[in-house]
Each structure stands twice: as C-alpha cells, then as structure tokens.
Amino acid sequence: MRGLQVSLNQTQKIRLQRALETLESISSKANSDASVVVADTIPLNYEDGVLKGHGTLDLYGEVVATICGVVERVNKLIYVRALRARYKPEVGDIIVGRVTEVAPKRWRLDINYSQDAVLMLSSMNLPDGIQRRRTAVDELNMRTIFEENDVICAEVRGFQHDGLHLQARSQKYGKLERGQLLTVSPYLVKRRKQHFHHLEQYGIDLILGCNGFIWIGEHVDPTEDMMVEDPINKSEQKGSKFEGSFGNQVQERIYTPLETRQNICRTANAIRVLSILGFIMSVEVIMETVSLSISLNIDVHEMLGSEFCVLTAEKEAERRTSSKKRG
Amino acid sequence: MKGLSVGEKLFIEGGIAQDLRTDGRRRLTYRPISVETDVISQANGSARVRMGGTEVIATVKAELGRPNAMQPDKGKVSIFVDCSPTAEPTFEGRGGEELATELSVSLERCLLGGKSGAGAGIDLSSLIVVEGKLCWDLYIEGLVVSSDGNLLDALGAAIKAALSNTGIPKVNVSAEASANEQPEVDVSDEEFLQFDTSGVPVIVTLTKVGRHYIVDATLEEESQMSSAISISVNRHCHVCGLTKRGGAGVDPSVILDMISVGKHVSEQLLNKLDSEIAAAEADEEE
Numbered sequence: 001m002r003g004l005q006v007s008l009n010q011t012q013k014i015r016l017q018r019a020l021e022t023l024e025s026i027s028s029k030a031n032s033d034a035s036v037v038v039a040d041t042i043p044l045n046y047e048d049g050v051l052k053g054h055g056t057l058d059l060y061g062e063v064v065a066t067i068c069g070v071v072e073r074v075n076k077l078i079y080v081r082a083l084r085a086r087y088k089p090e091v092g093d094i095i096v097g098r099v100t101e102v103a104p105k106r107w108r109l110d111i112n113y114s115q116d117a118v119l120m121l122s123s124m125n126l127p128d129g130i131q132r133r134r135t136a137v138d139e140l141n142m143r144t145i146f147e148e149n150d151v152i153c154a155e156v157r158g159f160q161h162d163g164l165h166l167q168a169r170s171q172k173y174g175k176l177e178r179g180q181l182l183t184v185s186p187y188l189v190k191r192r193k194q195h196f197h198h199l200e201q202y203g204i205d206l207i208l209g210c211n212g213f214i215w216i217g218e219h220v221d222p223t224e225d226m227m228v229e230d231p232i233n234k235s236e237q238k239g240s241k242f243e244g245s246f247g248n249q250v251q252e253r254i255y256t257p258l259e260t261r262q263n264i265c266r267t268a269n270a271i272r273v274l275s276i277l278g279f280i281m282s283v284e285v286i287m288e289t290v291s292l293s294i295s296l297n298i299d300v301h302e303m304l305g306s307e308f309c310v311l312t313a314e315k316e317a318e319r320r321t322s323s324k325k326r327g
Numbered sequence: 328m329k330g331l332s333v334g335e336k337l338f339i340e341g342g343i344a345q346d347l348r349t350d351g352r353r354r355l356t357y358r359p360i361s362v363e364t365d366v367i368s369q370a371n372g373s374a375r376v377r378m379g380g381t382e383v384i385a386t387v388k389a390e391l392g393r394p395n396a397m398q399p400d401k402g403k404v405s406i407f408v409d410c411s412p413t414a415e416p417t418f419e420g421r422g423g424e425e426l427a428t429e430l431s432v433s434l435e436r437c438l439l440g441g442k443s444g445a446g447a448g449i450d451l452s453s454l455i456v457v458e459g460k461l462c463w464d465l466y467i468e469g470l471v472v473s474s475d476g477n478l479l480d481a482l483g484a485a486i487k488a489a490l491s492n493t494g495i496p497k498v499n500v501s502a503e504a505s506a507n508e509q510p511e512v513d514v515s516d517e518e519f520l521q522f523d524t525s526g527v528p529v530i531v532t533l534t535k536v537g538r539h540y541i542v543d544a545t546l547e548e549e550s551q552m553s554s555a556i557s558i559s560v561n562r563h564c565h566v567c568g569l570t571k572r573g574g575a576g577v578d579p580s581v582i583l584d585m586i587s588v589g590k591h592v593s594e595q596l597l598n599k600l601d602s603e604i605a606a607a608e609a610d611e612e613e
Contacts, residue, residue: 149330149331149332151334175334176332177334177337179338180338217334255345256345261345262347262351265342265349268349272350300350300351300352301353301356304350
C-alpha cells in the first residue's frame with residue numbers, strides 16, 4: 001500500500017486494500033507495459049533505431065528505465081515520463097500560478113515548473129480593453145493589475161529564448177480572488193477540453209490547472225470581469241481594506257456567503273481526499289465525491305478523516321468497474 | 328511559506344469569522360491526529376505525531392549522570408528542538424535555529440516547571456538512582472519533519488507520547504562506595520521501568536486572527552495571526568504554563584476568556600491523545 005497520511009484501523013485497512021486491488025486489476029491489463037519502475041527493461045524494436053531519452057540507460061545492450069514512470073515514444077525517441085515530478089508545460093495548457101516578482105514589462109510566476117514562467121505585459125489584455133501599444137505609464141501601473149503573491153490563471157504560450165512564456169488574452173484569464181488554492185501532484189490533472197468549470201448548483205468556480213494548482217472560488221462572471229468591472233472591483237477592494245481596519249460589521253457583509261463557502265470547502269476537501277488517494281482529478285470524480293459526502297451527511301471537516309477516505313476509494317473502484325462493464 | 332494574495336487572506340479571515348475555516352473545520356476543531364510510538368530504536372522512547380500536514384518526531388534518551396549539587400535528590404531533564412530543512416527550505420543551515428530555540432524554550436516552560444524542578448510534569452525525583460551521586464539525565468529531542476502550523480502543540484503531544492513509551496533501564500548499585508567515589512553500577516538491559524506520564528500536560532495554542540481565536544492553525548492561518556497564546560494544561564485542568572507569541576496586544580479579559588476555552592479544549596485533546604497513545608502501543612505489541 002502507498003504511504004498514506006491517514007491512520008486506519010484494521011477493517012478500514014482491509015477495505016482500502018481491497019478497493020485498491022480492484023482498481024489495480026482494472027487498470028493493469030490496459031497498459032501494463034507502458035508503466036515502468038527502476039531497472040525495468042523497456043521493450044524495443046531495434047530495426048527502427050533508437051534514441052534514448054530522459055530516464056533511460058543502455059545496460060548490456062538493453063534499454064533500462066532509471067526512473068519510475070510511463071514510457072513515452074516519439075518516433076525514434078524513447079523516454080520515461082516520471083509521475084511524481086514537477087510540472088512539464090505544453091503549449092496551450094491552462095495553468096494557475098502565483099506571481100513571485102514584478103519585473104520590467106513582465107511578471108514572473110511560480111507554476112511548479114523547474115523555472116519561473118514569464119507573463120509579458122504585452123501578452124495580456126489591458127483592464128480598459130483597448131488594443132494598443134503598451135506605454136511607459138502602463139509599465140509603471142503594472143502593480144494595479146497583478147501584485148506579488150496574486151494568484152492568476154493563464155495559458156502557456158511557448159518557450160522563448162528567455163524561458164517559458166504565458167499569455168492571458170481572454171477575459172476568462174486573470175486574477176483569482178475569494179477562494180483557495182490547492183496544490184496537488186501535476187500528474188493527477190489530465191489535459192482536457194475544459195479546465196474552467198462553473199458549478200452552477202454550488203455557485204462556485206473550479207479551475208483545474210494543468211500544473212496541479214487548483215483554484216476553487218466564488219463564482220465571478222467572466223464577461224464583467226476584466227474590462228468593465230475592474231475599476232469598480234479595485235475600489236471595492238480598497239474600500240474593504242479600510243473597512244477592515246475600522247469595523248468588522250462592515251466587513252462581515254462583503255465576506256463570501258456561508259453557503260457558498262461551505263460548498264467551496266467541501267469541494268476543496270474532496271480534492272484533498274482524491275489527492276491523498278492518488279486518483280485522477282476530473283470534474284466528474286470531484287463532483288461525485290462531493291455528492292457522496294452530502295448524501296452520507298458527512299461534515300465538511302470529517303471528509304479528511306480515514307473513514308471517508310476508504311469510502312471514496314470503494315466508490316471509485318465501483319465506478320470504474322461499472323464503467324468498464326458498460327464499455 | 329509562500330505569501331498569500333489579498334483575496335486569499337480575506338477568504339481565510341472571513342472563514343474564521345463565519346466559523347468555517349478553509350478545510351471545513353470550526354474554530355475549535357483539531358485536524359486528525361495520529362500517533363506512532365517507538366519509531367526510533369536507538370532511543371529509550373520515541374513517538375511520531377501527525378496533525379494534518381504537520382509531522383514531528385520526539386525522542387527521549389536517558390543517560391546516567393551526576394545530579395546538580397543544589398538539588399541532590401533530583402534528576403535532570405533538557406529539551407532540544409531541531410527544525411529540519413525538509414519541513415521548509417528556509418530552515419536550511421542556521422535558518423531554523425531561531426524558531427527551534429523559541430519552541431524549545433516554550434516547551435521547557437510548559438513542561439518542566441520551575442527552576443527547582445518542583446511542579447514539573449515529569450517527576451524529577453523518580454530519576455534519582457543514588458542520592459547526590461547518580462541520576463538519570465533525560466534528553467528530550469524534538470524534530471520537525473514537516474511543518475503545517477501548530478508546531479508547539481504537536482511537539483508537546485509527541486513528547487507526551489514519547490515519555491509514555493520510554494523505558495528506563497533498571498540500575499543495580501553493586502557495591503557501596505565511600506562518600507567521595509562514584510558507586511559502581513550494573514545497568515540492566517532486560518528490566519525497564521515505565522514513567523508515570525499522567526501528570527504531563529498537553530499544550531493548546533489559541534491563535535488570534537481578527538477578532539476570533541482558533542485552535543490548531545495551519546501555516547496559512549498562522550500567517551494571518553496577530554498573536555497566539557499557548558496554554559499547557561494537565562489532567563486536573565490546571566494551567567501549567569502560558570506563553571504568548573506575536574507582537575500584537577491582547578486585552579487581559581480576552582486572555583482569561585482564551586484560558587477558559589483552552590482548558591475546555593485541552594480536556595478533549597488529552598482524551599483523544601491518551602486513546603491514540605494507547606492504540607499506538609497496542610499496535611506496536613502486535
């Protein structure tokens with residue numbers, strides 16, 4: 001069993017073991033030769049010629065894996081993609097990151113990659129929405145758009161000579177507020193058509209960043225987000241700062257409504273449980289976990305307990321078995 | 328610890344004001360606690376305690392030594408804490424030293440009683456072998472393996488668990504030596520004496536964020552704190568120690584209020600911890 005961070009009693013251990021075995025038996029047939037551990041031989045077709053890539057080693061005429069992961073083949077190149085590694089960006093990925101530095105004409109972002117990503121001032125829409133050349137004044141006012149430590153959402157544009165570049169040329173990208181950021185292993189988030197999810201029944205936004213940063217927050221309408229609302233948002237924010245120092249009655253009003261907050265916390269804990277168990281995050285699985293917890297009438301903080309962890313594993317095993325049968 | 332954006336800070340503060348924190352807990356709810364005993368075989372007693380993302384290891388090592396001339400009938404106990412850089416990169420080198428000293432001083436205040444050793448959670452007179460000549464020195468060491476807030480409470484709990492796991496070898500004083508000489512001893516490696524740990528207090532830290540206070544704050548919540556008060560409470564609901572961190576002032580009436588809340592919370596924590604320690608020791612015997 002994996003090194004789980006929850007303490008289980010004897011029956012829970014057996015139940016979890018059984019659920020994990022079921023999951024393993026389903027998955028192993030499909031791609032058993034694709035996943036390797038250290039010192040596994042990678043089967044090859046020598047006639048085509050081989051280019052050994054990352055995580056492989058030539059040992060006595062055989063190509064052997066030096067890390068645990070999944071074997072990837074691109075034409076002649078063979079490499080092993082490690083599972084628990086840092087995020088490896090691909091062009092077009094939607095990511096969530098945190099601003100680490102405001103530099104000349106650019107922001108630097110921590111996106112769990114081996115180097116910081118760069119978001120140029122010129123590769124994002126201005127708050128006023130007008131397309132024009134960025135002036136020196138714009139550059140001076142960069143902190144009114146994003147400050148240090150702000151959490152923002154953007155898209156991977158590509159590699160340039162000075163590193164990884166991002167872009168945020170749409171209204172759906174930008175600063176994320178009123179919510180919480182979770183970090184999971186990047187391999188748990190698969191690339192999909194849709195990474196922005198508005199869960200209408202709960203009134204929350206869920207952004208599954210490809211880099212394993214997941215944002216869960218109060219829903220904001222993208223149409224009025226950056227272009228029109230921003231100056232008002234800004235003033236509201238400034239107002240709240242002042243009110244905070246004067247009186248709490250005023251501040252109470254601008255807090256996230258309790259019901260929405262409950263939904264945010266419940267979803268967050270569902271993601272935490274899935275991350276502990278190492279299950280792939282998709283919006284369907286997350287929502288199923290959330291509704292499982294609601295249907296069992298489990299308190300939000302009890303979702304992180306061992307019992308719910310086992311229940312989730314059993315549920316997932318059941319779900320995958322049934323979907324396999326149908327398929 | 329990475330910084331938080333304004334929106335996140337507001338979200339955390341709002342959650343505490345609305346009694347629903349970011350991980351769904353109420354203000355006075357602890358994260359799940361798990362205890363493992365006898366994790367380090369070289370030590371006389373050891374325990375690993377996990378509280379959510381916080382993980383600490385405490386060990387107790389007993390060595391024979393000479394008692395202090397001022398207190399010939401008492402043994403000696405000292406507490407050291409080390410913050411490992413695996414917990415946070417900033418602890419690398421001497422980076423963790425400041426926090427480690429702060430933690431060990433607070434722990435000494437909370438657990439060891441006065442200078443004379445009177446009223447300590449550990450009964451020092453039980454450590455004496457030959458009065459004035461030979462006693463056990465207990466070296467209690469805490470190691471922070473991963474840090475997600477509330478380190479002091481976790482260390483306190485780990486030390487309590489480690490002490491209840493500790494076996495002190497039985498010592499047979501073989502020959503009666505003259506007044507100036509050290510007596511000859513024979514340390515048994517089969518017979519061990521257990522400690523009475525019922526008097527060891529638990530530590531409850533109440534962290535004040537905004538107008539409210541919370542127990543078991545995570546690292547993110549701790550970054551928003553104005554001040555924190557750690558109260559150590561024993562089985563009889565008596566306050567054994569009190570330390571305050573953070574520069575912000577607290578009204579005395581609020582402190583009294585926090586103490587009574589802390590006492591109430593500590594009772595639940597003690598029961599929870601005792602059952603966890605018992606379960607861990609039962610696990611170990613299997």
